[in-house]
Amino acid sequence: MRATRRSLLTAFLSLPLLDAAKMRAFAQAAPQLALTRSCDDGDGPTLQREAGPYFKPDSPLDRDLHLGSPGGERITVAGFVFDNGCRPLPGSLVEIWHADENGEYDRDGFRLRGHQFTDVQGRWWFNTVVPALYPGRTRHFHFKVQRPGGSVLTTQLFFPGEPGNADDWIFDDSLLLAVNRTSDGQFGRFDFVV
Numbered sequence: 086m087r088a089t090r091r092s093l094l095t096a097f098l099s100l101p102l103l104d105a106a107k108m109r110a111f112a113q114a115a116p117q118l119a120l121t122r123s124c125d126d127g128d129g130p131t132l133q134r135e136a137g138p139y140f141k142p143d144s145p146l147d148r149d150l151h152l153g154s155p156g157g158e159r160i161t162v163a164g165f166v167f168d169n170g171c172r173p174l175p176g177s178l179v180e181i182w183h184a185d186e187n188g189e190y191d192r193d194g195f196r197l198r199g200h201q202f203t204d205v206q207g208r209w210w211f212n213t214v215v216p217a218l219y220p221g222r223t224r225h226f227h228f229k230v231q232r233p234g235g236s237v238l239t240t241q242l243f244f245p246g247e248p249g250n251a252d253d254w255i256f257d258d259s260l261l262l263a264v265n266r267t268s269d270g271q272f273g274r275f276d277f278v279v
């Protein structure tokens with residue numbers, strides 16, 4: 086049976102924490118999930134990227150952003166927030182904003198904008214839609230991540246296999262989501278290191 090977004094999220098949320106932090110047992114616990122970069126692979130903190138012109142403060146506390154774009158292709162994006170010692174960071178702010186299925190940002194309201202705080206194991210997830218392309222950019226999500234009391238990481242996450250990645254000067258392959266296609270959309274994983 087083909088995985089669903091929910092089954093992959095359940096697999097992600099049932100990972101033993103220590104193993105999850107090291108990513109070793111991840112492939113055993115959830116073999117259908119692609120591996121993402123590890124916090125201990127020597128790459129250091131997640132790369133900063135510009136916020137761009139469409140950030141708005143005061144986004145709602147909300148992880149079910151797809152409700153505002155019922156026509157979009159569904160994607161669940163999930164991951165940990167780690168410090169650079171692979172320790173999960175509970176209570177970290179994770180904020181997302183992105184274009185809709187037509188490549189447009191909501192500049193009047195807060196559609197496809199939201200934030201949450203990582204759970205006791207340092208995990209976050211959003212249920213949203215796949216952003217469409219807009220002129221001049223490859224496909225991407227915008228994020229801000231802030232550990233409790235820490236400075237804000239502003240960055241962007243990208244999709245593997247996008248033809249536009251090579252031509253987008255903001256793109257970096259260390260910011261690629263690990264994406265699985267499921268029977269009801271996509272599941273993307275990325276672990277922030279701050």
Ligand SMILES: [Fe+2]
Pocket residue numbers: 137139184222225227
């Ligand atoms: Fe953007």
